[in-house]
Amino acid sequence: MSGQISVLLSLAILAIFGTVPKLLEEPGAPALPWIQLSFVSHNPLTLRCPGGQRSGRVYWQYTNGSTVTAGKARTIAGPWAARYYRGPLKELKLRSRVHWDQLVVHPAWVADSGLYTCKDGGRTLARYQVEVQDATRLHISHASLGQGALAKLTVPQRAQLFTRWGSWQTCDRCGALGERKRLGYCYARPASAPQGLAVPCGLLGLELPPRGPELRMEACQVSCPPLPPPALPLPRTLQARPGQSVELACPGASIHVPVSWQRDGVPLTWLGLLGRGGNVGHSLDLLTGGASYRIARVAASDRGLYRCLVNGRQAAAFRLDLPTVPHRRRFNLGRLLAVARALVATFAALFVGSAILELVGCCSSDSTPCLGY
Structure with a gap:
């Protein structure tokens, strides 16, 4: 045992x-x-x-x-x-x-x-x-803005650095002008290696200049498949104070899948947010390829229904609202003093008037001495 x-x-x-x-x-x-x-x-x-x-x-x-x-x-x-x-x-x-x-x-x-x-x-x-x-070294470029991708970089007697691109992701929306993205990784080809041999930059074992991954975007447009519209999730209500920072996170979204955002049915595109026409203080998270939507300082004009779509299907909805603050009159000391002075003057005038009337009545009487005589 x-x-x-x-x-x-x-x-x-x-x-x-x-x-x-x-x-x-x-x-x-x-x-x-x-x-x-x-x-x-x-x-x-x-x-x-x-x-x-x-x-x-x-x-x-x-x-x-x-x-x-x-x-x-x-x-x-x-x-x-x-x-x-x-x-x-x-x-x-x-x-x-x-x-x-x-x-x-x-x-x-x-x-x-x-x-x-x-x-x-x-x-x-x-x-x-x-x-x-490292996503903090991510190089982002949009073809519609005339931005270029990273060029090849040759480190003498060591290696050649370049971007190995993955395939284009599907268009982030259908039936309207959308966007698609393509992810690329930093790869290195050793100087002494054959032309076809390349490894990820960090696996080469050499001291190389810092170079990170790339994210390339371009416009696209595809027709919608003949499928019944899916049931939309109920929106989640978010209360925010004016000037507060808000981040809307889309579940299931990442840099590896197509993600799109819209506000009150209007698309929020990379082109609009990266270009000059973007809303000030509004941005998509660059490190995750748009998995979250950020508003730096919320204002009353930011109220609305925000929706995110992953692979063309709605993943979440957020109703952003700002509570209505009742108007409060500010305490005005000058006005209070003016009202007090007016009240004192009114009471003084009434007192003086009543005294004069009493004196006049006293002097007109025959039986009562006037002014003490």
Whole structure:
């Protein structure tokens, strides 16, 4: 009996310290190649684990470092995720979750760059070399404003820096003039490497000039599909004071999906907000590609119904209102003194008048001496 208890205690200790997955690994299994991916900070980071949705034992491990020779792997998501982590690793674990066959880290930060491994028991299902590029260095350009994208940059005897573009996202609205965006990442081609070889800038392992991701926008127009209009969510009422800053966050929106905003049915476009015709104090969040709408100093003219759409479908509605403040008369000391002086003068005039009338009546009487005689 005591031997069984010892075995159970040993397994419990191993599970607590995250070593059970290592004991379950199958020796001699071929190593999967590392897949290099780039992401933008302040937005979700999503990694897919092939076949992970069919098992409840899938867990993700993370190694802090961008090279395959980095340090010890730690389990951050799944049934083997330990709870004793501290510092950045604990903070990363709190932002990580497993959804079907995917690991979602939301939001991702630059410090989350490193090695991510998906495992199912003793099997390694996927391995990723991840670089999270800094969204505060995001270069935004709009074709309709004549703005250009970043040009290639050659670092002598080191590398050539350029932007590797993703595909264009779908138009953010249909049936009217809309906009679409395209996300690009900083990539580097080593000077001694073949022409086709390139890696994310942060994974090259060289000191390079600072260069971040890019977001390119242009106008677009598509027809609406013949589908019945979806049920619109009820608007959420927001009360704001004059001069207060307000931020409207659109659920499910990020730099990776088409997002559009409108106010009282009128589109709020990047072109209007980035150009000279934009509303002063109104802006879309640049770091997340318009996932939130900001008003720096709310005024009475900002009242209205704001709606956000993700992938062409309404995600949220906000009714912005300013409470009506009753008009209060200001205390006027000068007016009060003037009224007081008028009252004193009136009472003085009445007193003097009554005294004169009494004196006149006294002098006209024959039987009563006048003025004391």
